[in-house]
Amino acid sequence: MVKVLQSKKEMKRVKTHIKGLDENMEGGIPQGHVVLISGTSGSMKSSVVFNVLYNEALTGKTSLYISLEQSYNSLLNHFVNMEYDLSKINLYILSDISKIDESIAEIKAAKKGTVIITDVGAIRKQIKGMKVSPGGDWLNVIKNIVQKIKKGCGCDLFALDSLSAMYILSNFGKEVRSRLFYIFEFLRDLEITSFLISEMPLTKTKYSEYEVEDFLSDGIIVLQLTERYRKVTREISVVKMRATSCNTDIFTLEFKAGQFQALYGGKTPLV
Ligand SMILES: Nc1ncnc2c1ncn2[C@@H]1O[C@H](COP(=O)(O)OP(=O)(O)OP(=O)(O)O)[C@@H](O)[C@H]1O
C-alpha cells in the first residue's frame, strides 16, 4: 500500500532540470507523478523529457524512454547535436525486446546511471513474435516492458514518446477512456515518475487527444511556439502540478550551453 506522507518535508521531488522552473514549483515534480508533456510540433517535448532523464542518470537514476514517433537513432542524433555527452551516462539501447532478461542483467551491472531507450522497430519485432492482430496490442507490450524493467533493475523514471503515436498504433476502439484510466493507474501503482508526451494541435485548443488525459494526469507541462509578428518564441508553462504550489505563468524557454532555462522578461524568474 502507498504510504501517506506525515509531513511536507517527506515529499521527494524530481527536478525538471530547467533553471528557473524548478525554483517556481517547490523544487520539482513530486516523485511518482504521471505528468503530461503537451506541446505543438517541434516545441522540444522530446528534448525537455530527455533532459530530465539524462540529468537524473548523472545522479545514478535509471529510466526508460520508449520512442514510438522516431527511431532511437534519429532521436539520439538530435541529442548529440544538442551536445549532450552521452558517454557520461550508461545509455542502453534496447534493440531486441526478446532479449530483455540479458539486457536487465547488463543494466544491473552498470556503474553509471542508465537511460534505456527503445523504439517502435524494437517493439514491432516483439509484437510480430506474439502474432497479435494488425492493430497490435502495443499498450500491453509497453506495459510488460515497463513492468519487467522496473522489477528487474529498478526504474525511477519512464517516458512515452508519444501517447499520440500509441493511439495511432493501437486500436482502443470504444474502450479508449477506460483503457487510458488503467494506464495511469498502472504507472501510479508502479510508483514510477512518468512523462507522457502528447501532441497539442496547432490551434492549441486541447492538451491531449481525448481530453481525459488532462484530469487523469497529476501534472501538465505545456510547451509551445508563440508568434509575435515575425518572431517565434519557445514557451513553457506548468498548467497543473498536484501537491505543489507552483507559478503557472508562461515562461520563455531557452536552451543554451547544454542547459534549459525558463526566463521571465529575459531573466531567470525571481522566486
Ligand atoms: N541545439 C539544438 N540542436 C538541435 N535542435 C535544436 C537545438 N536547439 C533547438 N533545437 C530545436 O529542437 C526542435 C526539435 O526538438 P524536439 O524533437 O525535442 O521537439 P518535439 O516537440 O519533440 O518535436 P516533434 O513534434 O517532432 O516530436 C527542432 O525544431 C530544433 O530546431
Ligand SMILES: [Mg+2]
Ligand atoms: Mg518529439
